[in-house]
Amino acid sequence: MRRIRFAGGRCRRAMALASAPLLAATLLSGCGSQGGPPTLTWYVFPDNGGADARAQQCADASGGAYRVRTEVLPSSATGQREQMVRRLAARDSSIDIVSVDVVFTAEFANAGFIRPFTEEEAQRLTAGMLPAPVETGTWKDTLYAAPFKSNAQxxxxxxxxxxxxxxxxxxxxxxxxxxxxxxxxxxxxxxxxxxxxxxxxxxxxxxxxxxxxxxxxxxxxxxxxxxxxxxxxxxxxxxxxxxxxxxxxxxxxxxxxxxxxxxxxxxxxxxxxxxxxxxxxxxxxxxxxxxxxxxxxxxxxxxxxxxxxxxxxxxxPPLGGANLAVGAYSAYPDEAVAAIECINAEPKATQYMIDEGEPSPYAASYDNPDVRAEYDNADLIRESIAEAGPRPLTPxxxxxxxxxxxxxxxxxxxxxxxxxxxxxxxxxxxxxxxxx
Structure with a gap:
C-alpha cells in the first residue's frame, strides 16, 4: 500500500493499492471535481449552527471562488488545543481556517502553525474592533488570528x-x-x-x-x-x-x-x-x-x-472569546483570508451575537437596535470587553x-x-x- 497525493486536489490522504486500480478509482471518486472551486475546511467551536450559516453565506457571496465546509472541534478548550496541535504539528494541509481560543494564539503563532496576516490584511480584518480582542490575536506585533467573537465576565x-x-x-x-x-x-x-x-x-x-x-x-x-x-x-x-x-x-x-x-x-x-x-x-x-x-x-x-x-x-474584567486563523499548511491561503474577512464582517458578528448569545468584537454591534433589544446590558458588555485584561500572551x-x-x-x-x-x-x- 502506498500513499498518493493528487496534485491540485483536496484528496491529500487518499490511499490506494498499487495492485487494485478499481479501489484507487473508487477513492478518487469521493474527492470531487478537480476543476471546481476549492473547498475550504473551517474547524469551528460548537454552537447552534451560527458558524455553518456564516460559512454558507460567505461561500454564496464568493461568486464561486470557494466553498466552505465546517468541522466541529471538541467542546473544551483543552480538547480543541490537543486536536489542533496534533494535526498542525503533522503539517495537516486540510486545515484552512481554524478557530483558536484567545489563550492559544501565541503558542500556535510561535510554533509556525498559523499564517501571519499581512499589515494590509490586518488593517482590513480589525477595522472597527475593540482593542482588547485584537490584542489576543496578536503575537510580537503581528496579527495571526482575527477576532471572531469576544466575551467579558x-x-x-x-x-x-x-x-x-x-x-x-x-x-x-x-x-x-x-x-x-x-x-x-x-x-x-x-x-x-x-x-x-x-x-x-x-x-x-x-x-x-x-x-x-x-x-x-x-x-x-x-x-x-x-x-x-x-x-x-x-x-x-x-x-x-x-x-x-x-x-x-x-x-x-x-x-x-x-x-x-x-x-x-x-x-x-x-x-x-x-x-x-x-x-x-x-x-x-x-x-x-x-x-x-x-x-x-x-x-x-x-x-x-x-x-x-x-x-x-x-x-x-476577564476576557474570553475566539479568533480565526489560517492554517500554515493550507493549499488555499488567499481564499482562506478572503473567507475570514467575510465571516468576520461586522454585520455577521452582530447577527451571531443575536442568534448565538456570543458578544461581538465590534464596537458598533452594541448600537444595533436588535442587539440593544436583546441585551439590556449591551453598553456594559462593550465597556467590559474594551477594558478587559487578557490572560498571559505566551507560547x-x-x-x-x-x-x-x-x-x-x-x-x-x-x-x-x-x-x-x-x-x-x-x-x-x-x-x-x-x-x-
Whole structure:
C-alpha cells in the first residue's frame, strides 16, 4: 500500500493499492471535481449552527471562488488545543481556517502553525474592533488570528440581597471585599468558578490584573519569562480567593464549580452574587419561559461591572472569546483570508451575537437596535470587553495555567504563601525541571 497525493486536489490522504486500480478509482471518486472551486475546511467551536450559516453565506457571496465546509472541534478548550496541535504539528494541509481560543494564539503563532496576516490584511480584518480582542490575536506585533467573537465576565447580583445588605454593586468603586462582607451579612453565596480548570485561571488572572499586577513579566520571552505572582497584587488576589473560600459565602461546591454550577447556585435560594459571562441572563430568561425557573428570580437579577480589587483602581474584567486563523499548511491561503474577512464582517458578528448569545468584537454591534433589544446590558458588555485584561500572551500558556491552577487548588488552601510557592513551581515547569 502506498500513499498518493493528487496534485491540485483536496484528496491529500487518499490511499490506494498499487495492485487494485478499481479501489484507487473508487477513492478518487469521493474527492470531487478537480476543476471546481476549492473547498475550504473551517474547524469551528460548537454552537447552534451560527458558524455553518456564516460559512454558507460567505461561500454564496464568493461568486464561486470557494466553498466552505465546517468541522466541529471538541467542546473544551483543552480538547480543541490537543486536536489542533496534533494535526498542525503533522503539517495537516486540510486545515484552512481554524478557530483558536484567545489563550492559544501565541503558542500556535510561535510554533509556525498559523499564517501571519499581512499589515494590509490586518488593517482590513480589525477595522472597527475593540482593542482588547485584537490584542489576543496578536503575537510580537503581528496579527495571526482575527477576532471572531469576544466575551467579558460581569458581576451578577440579586437585587434584593444587595438592597438588604445596603450595598450598590453598580457603584464604580464596589470591591470584592465589600461584596464578601455583604454576602456574609445576608447569609448568601458568591458563586465563582473554582474547579481546577481554565475558568479558575480566569478568576485568578483577573484579580491579579485588577490589583495592578501581572502573572508573568516579559511573557513573550517564552520559557525565560519571569513569574510575578509574588507581588502586592498577587498577595491581594490570594487573600480574596482564600478569604471567600473559607467564608460562609463560599458555595459548598466551589472547588468543583464551573460556569453552569455557579449559575445554578446563583439562581438558588442562597444566591447572592456571581461572576460569570453574559450568557447567563438569556439562560435565566429561557429557563423562566420553559417553567424551570421562577420569573421572580429573573426579575431579581442585576448586573454590574466586574468588582474592583482596590477601590481606587478600575477592574480589568476577564476576557474570553475566539479568533480565526489560517492554517500554515493550507493549499488555499488567499481564499482562506478572503473567507475570514467575510465571516468576520461586522454585520455577521452582530447577527451571531443575536442568534448565538456570543458578544461581538465590534464596537458598533452594541448600537444595533436588535442587539440593544436583546441585551439590556449591551453598553456594559462593550465597556467590559474594551477594558478587559487578557490572560498571559505566551507560547507556553498551558504550562503557566497548569502551574497556577494546580498550586491554587483547592481555593480554601490559598494563603499568603501561595503566590511565592506558585512562582517557584511555575519557573521550574517553564525550565523543564518539574512536570505538571
Amino acid at each position: 460581569l458581576l451578577w447580583y440579586r437585587k434584593s440581597v444587595a438592597e438588604a445588605a445596603g450595598v450598590d454593586p453598580t457603584d464604580p468603586t464596589f470591591t470584592w471585599d465589600e461584596m464578601l462582607k455583604a454576602a456574609v451579612s445576608q447569609n448568601k453565596t458568591i458563586a465563582e468558578q473554582g474547579a481546577r480548570y481554565e475558568g479558575y485561571m480566569v478568576w485568578i488572572n483577573a484579580l491579579v490584573l485588577s490589583g495592578g499586577g501581572e502573572i508573568l513579566q516579559n511573557a513573550d520571552a517564552g520559557r525565560d519569562a519571569t513569574p510575578a505572582l509574588n507581588s502586592p497584587a498577587g498577595l491581594k488576589a490570594a487573600e480574596i480567593v482564600g478569604s471567600l473560600a473559607r467564608s460562609a459565602a463560599a458555595p459548598a461546591d466551589l472547588s468543583n464549580a464551573q460556569e453552569e454550577q455557579a449559575r445554578a447556585t446563583f439562581q438558588s435560594g442562597n444566591g447572592g452574587f456571581m461572576l460569570n459571562w453574559p450568557y447567563v441572563l438569556a439562560a435565566a430568561r429561557g429557563a423562566a419561559e420553559d417553567g424551570s425557573l421562577d420569573q421572580a428570580v429573573v426579575d431579581d437579577i442585576g448586573w454590574a461591572r466586574y468588582p474592583r480589587v482596590l477601590p481606587d483602581q478600575p477592574s480589568q 507556553f500558556y498551558t504550562d503557566v495555567s497548569g502551574a497556577i491552577t494546580q498550586s491554587w487548588h483547592p481555593p480554601d488552601s490559598v494563603t499568603a504563601e501561595t503566590p511565592e510557592r506558585t512562582d517557584q513551581f511555575m519557573a521550574d515547569v517553564l525550565a523543564g525541571r518539574r512536570l505538571l
